[in-house]
Amino acid sequence: MSNYIKLTLILYILILNSTISLFKYTFYDITTKSKPSNKKVCLIIVDGLRVDALNNMPFIHNLIENNNAQFTISIADKPTLSRAGYMRILTGAPTHISGISSNNQHIPSPILSASDLAISQKLKTALCGYFWIDELFPFSFYYKKTYFIRDGTTFNDAISVVNSFNPNFLIVHPMSVDNAGHSFGGNSIQYKNTANKIDYEIYKLYKEVNKYNYDIIITSDHGHQNFGGHTNFEENTFLTPFIFISKRTYLKLPKSIKQIDIAPTLCDLLGISKTLYMTGDSLLNNENLSLLRKAHIINPTLPFEYNLSLSLFITNILLTIHLIIYFYFIRLIKSKF
Template sequence: MKTILVVLDGLSNQVAQHAMGYLFAECRQGHGQYYTLSCELPSLSRPLYECILTGIPPVQSGIIHNGVSRLSTQRSIFHYARAAGLTTAAAAYHWVSELYNRTPFTAARDRHTVAPELPIQYGHFYHDDSYPDSHLFEDAESLRLTHDPDFLLIHPMNIDDAGHKHGLSSPPYRNRARMADGYLSQWMPGWLAAGYQVLVTADHGMNDDRSHGGTLPEETQVPLFVFGAGFSLQPDLQPQQTELCGTVCALLNIAHDKPVCQGLLAEPRG
């Protein structure tokens, strides 16, 4: 099943609970389900991109802070998908390109990637935290329409950017979450109508000190929304961030060796 993973960078669960009106509307119609999960530690971006995409916690992967700039030594969803002959794409922050394609990121070479031999074959990668989420979603839809990927990562940054500038309990932060929900309302109905399985989550949250990295609930509690026929939509599950990689691989029906949240799936898969 073709799958889209949306990582809304920096979206704290406590804001997601009241800001994501469209996503909750789809859930109330029986099209999806909302869960809360705890991110791994430290609650920082690059370590948690690696965790989400490989299922490996930061202290095991070695990507333990944002300054670790090297290719991942782990197998990611992109690697498993390519080994199975599937097509991959990402509209994401440039650290994702540095983890799985090439490092250091060279904008002239890597910003618009068409490289069938790499783990992420097709990509639009940005390096400015204020790059508009509206453009990022358009980049992602362009990749989807042009390359028909089996797995597509969509990773906007404006929620996190607003949090670092204004803090958790600020109108700009909350409104950026609402804007992301609005962009999803523009694009997600088409994805679901086309049969995609869609997961919407976050890497970490945000605190009132305009930062993250520690253990506060507002930093570590993040949402997980799932939509599509591949999901059981059972309530009261407790998915783990380390299970997202394996669960996506199971949806893609590809071989992998990662933990899976079997309860999320409509049918048990390895």
């Protein structure tokens, strides 16, 4: 191969790269208009918290009873595993789109999370808790304090982060309820006691974040079977609580929501754009993402992911035309000189 062809190929790869990133944003990134937001959201993912555990969480229970918090049930999709759950909550993509379906996939998420989108809008993000979320989204948090085995001082970390760093988006992710579920079962006294302890931690954090008017979401990746574990797809594992606490925003909550509705809701609360991978619907009553998505897809009768492949296919055709023109002109220039 002559040197000039090699050089041309390198140049082409560079152009291809930049074009792909251009197209990536054309096809996959859309903006929906959000309601005015104070851009302060605290998402508490209590790992392995099933719905009836709320009976042992007096602080949250009272907030709901006194209409100071809104409650509904969030339905986790299959599989009811942590990593798949974090992906659904944070990217809004169902598992068959994200591809993250096992806890053994120690790889970064192939899809942007609400936190990545927040960073791209110059918002400050923070994570306190177990390291698995950090493994999926290693570049998504300005500030992070993670633990490998026990929770350590997750909630105290969160309180100090709120007061010193004042993030726009804070994720707090305690593991102790899930650990108790695995050791003693979701119906055990130990599991209930641990949920009770977390409730008190949430109360302490609530007092702090309230000073800054944070909107708070409390939810979970999955529940727990009566005798521990959460691999069986049953009500105890796929039903989790969804609690929303806000002084300024009211959600119209249906009887149940999907886990993938949380990410677009986070985007609306933060006043940032969503991605087309978010196939759930925002719980804020504003522009419907599915309508906007329809405008971007070519054949609405095909599943969404096929349309994404079609977009990629069209991108490739355009790039091939680009390549032909490029080589044609190179030959033209070469013949002139």
